[in-house]
Amino acid sequence: MKLPTTSEIIDDIEFLDDWESRYQYIIDLGKALPPLTEQERVPEAKVKGCQSDVWMHAEKAGEQLRFRVDSDAVIVRGLLALVMAAYNEKSPGDILAFDVDQYFLTLDLERHISPTRGNGLRAIVGKIRELAAAA
Amino acid sequence: MSLDVQALRAEFPILSREVHGKPLVYLDNAATTQKPQAVIDALVDFYSTCNSNVHRGAHYLSDEATRRYEHARTVIAEFIHANAREEVIWTSGTTESINIVAKGMAERLQAGDEVVVTEMEHHANLVTWQQACKHAGAVLRVVPILDNGALDEAAFASTVNSATKFVAMPHVSNALGTVNAVQALIQVVRKQAPNALVLIDGAQGIAHGNVDVQALDCDFYAFSGHKLFGPTGVGVLWGRRSVLEDWPVWLTGGEMIATVSYQDATWGALPNRLEAGTPNIAGAIGIAAAVTWFQQLNVADVQAHEQALLQAAVERGATFEGLKLIGNAPNKIGVYSFNLTGAHPADLGFLLDRQGIAIRTGDHCAQPLMDRLGVPGTARASFSIYNTLDEVELLFRGLEKARDMLA
């Protein structure tokens, strides 16, 4: 499965009306996210502030930033896929301009990005924006 | 006799609420227990009718608040069979209680002394001792567990020796539910290390009844109000009077002094010398209300009910494909820790939550224990007196749905 774009995701999720099918969709996205290798799951790549382990590698690809992320929890992987749709292979300007809170609000998933939630999505987003600001 | 669980549930207002549109199934009791109306009423009553600072005399309300607050100390002393009420020190919880003891020991330990803990410690009873040892150049010895999560008692006996100055161990493991044979283990310490002091981390042990600090023959017993149907932010350090009397003071300030000049101070008597500052007055009254409430229950009924819940979970789980029980020591209370093949505990916790079922997932503040068990974490359902067999079944139905969704 190719990872969808943010607008495809919004269309897909808005079409699903109960929690089970929404989270099934997120789980399936999580399964489709290409995993990191064991060698890439190094402590240096771990993102702090996560309840389940989350790793991220970032590199410059021309004008864009490329990210590869992984987690050992599939729902977190699914949520990471949502974040990747927004940020992966985008220019630093696009990254900084993207309103991620609004995006999660539209998806009715804002509780996952709230600062009190320990699953690290907010930490990942913070890291990505930091890299974009420095790029 | 058996416990009337429906009547009991009716005393806990929170148990009738819904989460995510589903009736709450609260199976996170090892993290914190819910509060009966009697405790909520005691807190409201204190603030509504007699809020005042204690031990400052001079007016009616302060006298009444002091009376209630000191009566609470007596309630706790009787509950745990202390020799004297002055042996009950109010703290903010188990963590602070253990810190008072570990900080004091850090001053007394010499290089080469040994402190003994177990592999099943909560971080509160591990990091404290590890840091005390580092401070003093003492050696931390960690007694292993068996693969079933029981303490290796033979290893315990061979670890405790004349160099042992302190032994700290849990009454009950929060991650595995293992009940340690603390009384017998303390006898081993008394024989093999007569000069050692012993602390029991009672955070999980206290709510299961029958704690008798004199019979146990420990020197310290630490617990939290919030795991005993009481409020958060209050706990107890019980210590043997002869040990507490000259225990290094840890917080200094008001209330704990006898005399003060600009350049010097002397400390007051027990219990105040270890209780600096305005205490958690409402908390103390709340925890006493919780204990009074708990004492109306028949301990044998409480324990039988918890065993029935645990047994039901163990039996149901035994035929649940891919489910691995973590910790099946012969003597356990109602902690059901498990992993499911192919499912991360965080995913299980999340999908159960969506179904109204509250469990805890992760390392349960016991990272080294998870490493020892070779798991990144577990999912943990922990039962209390107000849980029902139906709720155990709902847990497994919820897990079936989670497993199907994750497949």
Ligand SMILES: Cc1ncc(COP(=O)(O)O)c(C=O)c1O
């Ligand atoms: C065995 C054990 N020890 C210590 C603690 C710490 O208790 P508190 O956080 O109330 O200080 C806990 C709490 O989870 C526990 O289960």
